Amino acid sequence: MTDDAPTAETDGEGLTDADQRTAVRERYSRIAAESSSTESSCCEGTDSCGDASADESRRLGYSDADLDAVDGDANLGLGCGNPTAIAGLETGDTVLDLGSGGGFDCFLAAREVGETGRVVGVDMTPEMVETARENVEANDASNVEFRLGEIEHLPVADASVDVILSNCVVNLSPDKPQVFREAYRVLRPGGRLAISDVVLTAELPDGVRTDPTSVAACVGGAASIPALDAMLTDAGFADVSIEPKSDSDEFIREWDDERDLSDYVVAARIEAEKPASRQRPSRGDAAE
Structure with a gap:
């Protein structure tokens, strides 16, 4: 971390929380609809879109084995990293994915935790949840489920999760401190966060912070490293680590044609732990 990094919050200043959530929901509803519609797909019966999505996923850190392991429309080419690669998942873990989209990271996590583990994805977009649930059948993933809900108000029981994943979603929230408080609540003592997200390194150009499209596209709502560190610490997390990915400019510069x-x-890779108590509940208990 650098002492002179920007610390101002950029949670869509000038936008109400409702406006920001609406912009995000509309964008990802559209993406979910396009993923399941041949007519609206840019592929139109070809493999070009699938190839492009696979190439993008490789740049984010996914292996060919990861891409081959998941069927259906789970991989929508979204995200800014591979949180399952840094999570250190173990057999029997209960895993929660914040903003699970089509479920790609959930299905990868399900391979790691095995039949005795469980994976729960939460997304606020009904169309995404519907797509993800269809992908459960496509992947015959009996240990994966998806719930409709906001990451600021998780439909998950207290202290019921071993590991929380998220892929370029926390930046979309208008209330990031509440997201981390909720994450802390649902984690078991000794549980941990393994998040891929974007962080702010310089002040955004005028208008970007307040542009609903920019906020919904994982830019306008980005927070600085010091701000995120403070949020996680205030929520109760320990061993906070936020490590920028030096090669992420390769794909981020393609996010906007104008700048x-x-x-x-x-x-960045964002990791943190909920301090362990003397007696930790056994792994794999259901996230009610």
């Missing part, structure tokens, strides 16, 4: 967004944001 190089890698001048302002960078993808």
Whole structure:
């Protein structure tokens, strides 16, 4: 971390929380609809879109084995990293994915935790949840389920989760401190966060923070490393680590045709732990 990094919050200043959530929901509803519609797909019966999505996923850190392991419309080419690669999942873990989208990271996590583990995805977009549930059948994933809900108000029981994943979603929230408080609540003592997200490295150009499209596209709502560190610490987390990915400019600069967004944001690995108590509940208990 650098002492002179920007610390101002950029949670869509000038936008109400409701406006921000509406912009995000509309964008991802559209993406979910397009993923399941041949007519609206840019592929139109070809493999070009699938190839492009696979190439993008490789740049985010997914292996060919990861891409081959998941069927259906789970991989929508979204995200800014591979949180399952940093999570250190173990057999029997209960895993929660914040903003699970089509479920790609959930299905990868399900491979790691095995039949005795469980994976729960939460997304606020009904169309995404519907798509993800269809993908459960496509992947015959009996240990994966998806719930409709906001990451600021998780439909998950207290102290019922071993590991929380998230892929470029926390930046979309208008209330990030509440997201981390909720994450802390649902984690078991000794549980941990493994998040891929974008962080702010320089002040955004005028108008970007308040542009609903920019906020919904994982830019306008990005927070600085010091701000995120403070949020996690205030929520009760320990061993906070936020490590920028030096090569993320390769894909971030393609997010906008008018400006190089890698001048302002960078993808990062965000990790933290909920301090362990003397007696930790056994792994794999259901997230009610």
